[in-house]
Amino acid sequence: MDSVEGHKGPVRLALDAEGGDYAPAEIVAGAVETASAHMHVLLVGRPEIIEPCLQEAPAEIRRYVDIVPATSVISFHDEPAWAVRNKPDSSIVIGARLVTDGVADGFISAGSTGAMLAAGLLVVKRIRGVKRPAILVVLPGMEGPIAFLDAGANANCRPEHLVEFGVMGAAFARTVLGIAQPRVGLLNIGEENSKGNELTVAAHRLLAGSTLNFVGNIEGRELLYNHADVVVTDGFTGNVALKLLEGTAQSILQRIRAAASSSARAKLGGLLLRPALQTTRASLDSEEYGGTYLLGVRGLVVICHGSSSRRAVANALRFAARAAEQGLVTQLPVDVEAALAASTRASDTVGGEVS
Amino acid sequence: MDSVEGHKGPVRLALDAEGGDYAPAEIVAGAVETASAHMHVLLVGRPEIIEPCLQEAPAEIRRYVDIVPATSVISFHDEPAWAVRNKPDSSIVIGARLVTDGVADGFISAGSTGAMLAAGLLVVKRIRGVKRPAILVVLPGMEGPIAFLDAGANANCRPEHLVEFGVMGAAFARTVLGIAQPRVGLLNIGEENSKGNELTVAAHRLLAGSTLNFVGNIEGRELLYNHADVVVTDGFTGNVALKLLEGTAQSILQRIRAAASSSARAKLGGLLLRPALQTTRASLDSEEYGGTYLLGVRGLVVICHGSSSRRAVANALRFAARAAEQGLVTQLPVDVEAALAASTRASDTVGGEVS
Numbered sequence: 161m162d163s164v165e166g167h168k169g170p171v172r173l174a175l176d177a178e179g180g181d182y183a184p185a186e187i188v189a190g191a192v193e194t195a196s197a198h199m200h201v202l203l204v205g206r207p208e209i210i211e212p213c214l215q216e217a218p219a220e221i222r223r224y225v226d227i228v229p230a231t232s233v234i235s236f237h238d239e240p241a242w243a244v245r246n247k248p249d250s251s252i253v254i255g256a257r258l259v260t261d262g263v264a265d266g267f268i269s270a271g272s273t274g275a276m277l278a279a280g281l282l283v284v285k286r287i288r289g290v291k292r293p294a295i296l297v298v299l300p301g302m303e304g305p306i307a308f309l310d311a312g313a314n315a316n317c318r319p320e321h322l323v324e325f326g327v328m329g330a331a332f333a334r335t336v337l338g339i340a341q342p343r344v345g346l347l348n349i350g351e352e353n354s355k356g357n358e359l360t361v362a363a364h365r366l367l368a369g370s371t372l373n374f375v376g377n378i379e380g381r382e383l384l385y386n387h388a389d390v391v392v393t394d395g396f397t398g399n400v401a402l403k404l405l406e407g408t409a410q411s412i413l414q415r416i417r418a419a420a421s422s423s424a425r426a427k428l429g430g431l432l433l434r435p436a437l438q439t440t441r442a443s444l445d446s447e448e449y450g451g452t453y454l455l456g457v458r459g460l461v462v463i464c465h466g467s468s469s470r471r472a473v474a475n476a477l478r479f480a481a482r483a484a485e486q487g488l489v490t491q492l493p494v495d496v497e498a499a500l501a502a503s504t505r506a507s508d509t510v511g512g513e514v515s
Numbered sequence: 516m517d518s519v520e521g522h523k524g525p526v527r528l529a530l531d532a533e534g535g536d537y538a539p540a541e542i543v544a545g546a547v548e549t550a551s552a553h554m555h556v557l558l559v560g561r562p563e564i565i566e567p568c569l570q571e572a573p574a575e576i577r578r579y580v581d582i583v584p585a586t587s588v589i590s591f592h593d594e595p596a597w598a599v600r601n602k603p604d605s606s607i608v609i610g611a612r613l614v615t616d617g618v619a620d621g622f623i624s625a626g627s628t629g630a631m632l633a634a635g636l637l638v639v640k641r642i643r644g645v646k647r648p649a650i651l652v653v654l655p656g657m658e659g660p661i662a663f664l665d666a667g668a669n670a671n672c673r674p675e676h677l678v679e680f681g682v683m684g685a686a687f688a689r690t691v692l693g694i695a696q697p698r699v700g701l702l703n704i705g706e707e708n709s710k711g712n713e714l715t716v717a718a719h720r721l722l723a724g725s726t727l728n729f730v731g732n733i734e735g736r737e738l739l740y741n742h743a744d745v746v747v748t749d750g751f752t753g754n755v756a757l758k759l760l761e762g763t764a765q766s767i768l769q770r771i772r773a774a775a776s777s778s779a780r781a782k783l784g785g786l787l788l789r790p791a792l793q794t795t796r797a798s799l800d801s802e803e804y805g806g807t808y809l810l811g812v813r814g815l816v817v818i819c820h821g822s823s824s825r826r827a828v829a830n831a832l833r834f835a836a837r838a839a840e841q842g843l844v845t846q847l848p849v850d851v852e853a854a855l856a857a858s859t860r861a862s863d864t865v866g867g868e869v870s
Binding site: 312315316348349355356357358360383385395396397400401402403404405406407409411414415416420422426429431434435436437439440 | 702703704710713768774786
């Protein structure tokens with residue numbers, strides 16, 4: 161991997177040991193699985209609950225794992241912005257501070273999404289030039305990963321925000337997914353340019369006039385079929401879509417399980433097919449790409465699913481390391497400014513038609 | 516079934532014999548499968564292409580099927596509103612006319628959705644008091660059907676439109692799905708009242724103050740889990756969601772098929788499990804409930820999927836007959852007016868807070 165930021169030492173990632181349904185055991189296990197001479201993990205949380213989980217870690221791994229004490233936890237019940245302001249000793253706030261202080265190259269948590277979003281905006285703070293930080297999720301497309309944003313940070317968006325999402329998503333696809341010329345699509349209804357609601361019709365025009373490799377509208381039916389590498393949408397539609405994907409997958413797998421116990425014949429079939437079905441489930445699994453990314457803040461912030469296993473945590477650490485080494489966060493303001501400059505030129509040229 | 520409209524004779528349904536990927540053969544076959552002394556079908560299209568498809572129909576069925584000549588077809592390439600205005604002899608316009616002229620109790624087509632929508636609005640025309648006719652689709656919930664609207668008629672909505680969708684959806688659930696007290700939910704992000712975008716936050720307030728049996732927000736993850744019988748959303752989100760459901764289901768079944776041919780063991784398992792998987796596929800099948808309904812126009816208008824088989828057409832005819840016999844279309848303006856009156860009273864009471 162190139163060292164865009166001129167990284168000399170190992171990547172250092174802060175990891176919230178207290179966040180998620182299976183904290184601290186699975187979180188710490190994920191750290192132990194991935195820590196190495198190239199990637200140090202800073203476990204943030206109460207030392208007395210982290211230490212026991214590290215007992216069995218091999219000594220050669222143990223020295224790549226540090227503990228940064230935090231005495232409280234922000235729970236799912238806390239109002240996010242209030243909690244971030246009033247719990248400075250919480251694992252989420254301390255983890256975010258490690259990033260702003262330059263101690264860590266990124267911060268990862270499977271805790272409250274709302275609190276992570278608030279910590280991103282209030283502690284890490286937005287990048288100069290970025291109007292709307294957005295949540296990016298990597299979807300399991302039929303032919304590979306698809307960067308999808310905004311998955312829920314901005315319920316109300318203006319057309320220019322969707323262009324910004326495209327710029328940030330493209331930077332992510334290049335640096336983290338390794339796609340040289342990412343194709344950017346717009347989640348919309350219908351294939352024609354004129355289709356959509358007020359937001360998408362206007363966003364389509366802006367995207368078509370941008371420097372992005374814009375490939376047009378992507379309908380819901382095509383979302384998982386890799387017609388684009390990056391798909392942008394507003395945070396309301398994105399969040400509905402993401403949860404609908406999860407719910408539909410769960411519902412179908414439940415139906416299949418029920419069908420596979422409906423007769424002796426089906427039971428045997430289900431038994432024989434089980435490994436193949438597990439592969440299918442894994443291919444749909446959000447854990448594969450390890451969490452969602454808060455793009456547009458001055459540091460790498462990764463939010464994992466509350467139900468993250470050690471595998472999810474390990475994958476999140478690996479992807480975050482890649483993002484850090486490739487300089488995703490330093491690339492974003494450059495790309496956003498360039499896109500802004502280009503769109504200003506374009507709107508000058510066409511006499512303000514793109515407005 | 517009650518005969519709300521005081522139907523004495525059989526239900527008469529007009530069916531576009533020229534619309535859909537498998538027209539006319541599968542369309543006519545669907546008609547032959549369902550036509551009876553209680554349900555007459557009027558096949559609309561060119562007699563010379565319909566007649567051959569009726570050759571093998573039993574004589575006792577044949578007399579419940581009539582042909583209404585139409586000399587042209589509106590294709591998917593035609594601009595819908597233009598085509599409806601300029602092709603008065605097309606099967607879609609003639610079918611819609613049969614409804615407005617009182618010759619048919621409903622019109623069903625698997626042709627261009629856009630043209631059906633245009634024919635609904637321009638020929639059948641909207642019900643007095645209904646601001647926004649909407650497309651309702653019946654989703655295959657885990658525990659039974661869920662009425663979901665708007666699935667695409669109105670890309671831009673105001674909060675009061677979502678209440679109207681709730682009223683129309685509840686009327687549909689009562690008359691066609693036989694649910695006495697339909698629970699109405701709002702597709703949204705998050706469970707709390709305060710969550711959502713500008714549209715859903717305002718719509719939530721209006722719905723909570725309405726006479727509907729409103730059960731609150733439904734997240735994308737829960738959409739197929741029957742937490743509500745009727746789920747309302749704007750036509751943009753609804754269309755994205757519907758297509759995403761279809762695309763996700765297709766993607767998962769493809770992944771399973773691929774997995775089931777990955778080894779000899781998996782192949783045998785797939786073979787044994789095949790009947791059970793077919794049951795699963797059928798349970799997800801949009802053909803089960805036969806098409807989408809354009810609610811809010813002065814007649815029963817049902818739009819089937821372009822790929823409708825004879826089974827889909829037969830189901831659409833059966834559901835449409837039920838809707839006609841239960842007086843769905845005559846019930847709608849009554850319910851819409853009552854809801855409007857109730858919401859006016861409510862907003863008077865709270866001093867215009869609900870506005």
